[in-house]
Amino acid sequence: xxxxxxxxxxxxxxxxxxxxxxxxxxxxxxxxxxxxxxxxxxxxxxxxxxxxxxxxxxxxxxxxxxxxxxxxxxxxxxxxxxxxxxxxxxxxxxxxxxxxxxxxxxxxxxxxxxxxxxxxxxxxxxxxxxxxxxxxxxxxxxxxxxxxxxxxxxxxxxxxxxxxxxxxxx
Numbered sequence: 001x002x003x004x005x006x007x008x009x010x011x012x013x014x015x016x017x018x019x020x021x022x023x024x025x026x027x028x029x030x031x032x033x034x035x036x037x038x039x040x041x042x043x044x045x046x047x048x049x050x051x052x053x054x055x056x057x058x059x060x061x062x063x064x065x066x067x068x069x070x071x072x073x074x075x076x077x078x079x080x081x082x083x084x085x086x087x088x089x090x091x092x093x094x095x096x097x098x099x100x101x102x103x104x105x106x107x108x109x110x111x112x113x114x115x116x117x118x119x120x121x122x123x124x125x126x127x128x129x130x131x132x133x134x135x136x137x138x139x140x141x142x143x144x145x146x147x148x149x150x151x152x153x154x155x156x157x158x159x160x161x162x163x164x165x166x167x168x169x170x
Contacts, residue, residue: 021068022075024068024075024077024078025068025070025075028064028065028067028068028075028077029064029065029068031064032057032060032061032064032065035057035060036057036060036061039053039056039057039060040053040057043056067080143165144165149165150165151163151164151165152164152165
C-alpha cells in the first residue's frame with residue numbers, strides 16, 4: 001500500500017463532489033433553484049407565469065453561475081470576497097495607546113480603589129519636558145549644522161535612539 005505524506009501547509013484542499021465541482025460551487029449552483037422557486041411563489045401573479053419573473057430568474061441564475069467559475073484554483077466568489085475585504089478595510093492605521101478599553105493595563109503597579117479616589121480629587125499639575133535655554137539651544141543647533149561635527153543618529157537593538165557627534169575644538 002502506497003502512503004503519501006501531506007504537508008501541514010496544505011490546508012485548503014477542496015474535495016470534488018460531482019465531476020470537477022466542489023461543495024461551494026454546487027452550493028452556488030443550487031441557490032438559483034431555490035431563489036427561482038421563491039420568485040415564482042411570492043411575486044404577483046402568485047404561482048403564475050410572467051415575463052418579468054422569468055427574466056429575473058435568468059439573471060439570478062446567470063449571476064450565480066458566473067460566481068461559481070473557477071479561476072486559478074479559486075472560485076470567482078472567493079476572489080470577489082477577497083477584493084471587497086481589501087477595498088473596504090481602512091487605508092490608514094492610527095495607533096492610539098490611550099484607548100478606553102484598557103488604559104490601566106500598561107501601569108506597572110496596581111492602585112487600590114481608595115488611592116484612585118484620592119488622586120482624582122487632587123488637581124493634576126502638568127509638568128513640561130526639560131527645555132534648554134536659548135543660548136544653549138542655539139549653540140547645539142550650530143554644532144549639528146556644522147559639517148565637521150560628524151553628527152549621526154543611531155538606533156539600538158531595543159529601539160532606543162543614540163545621538164552621536166564628534167567633539168569640535170574651537
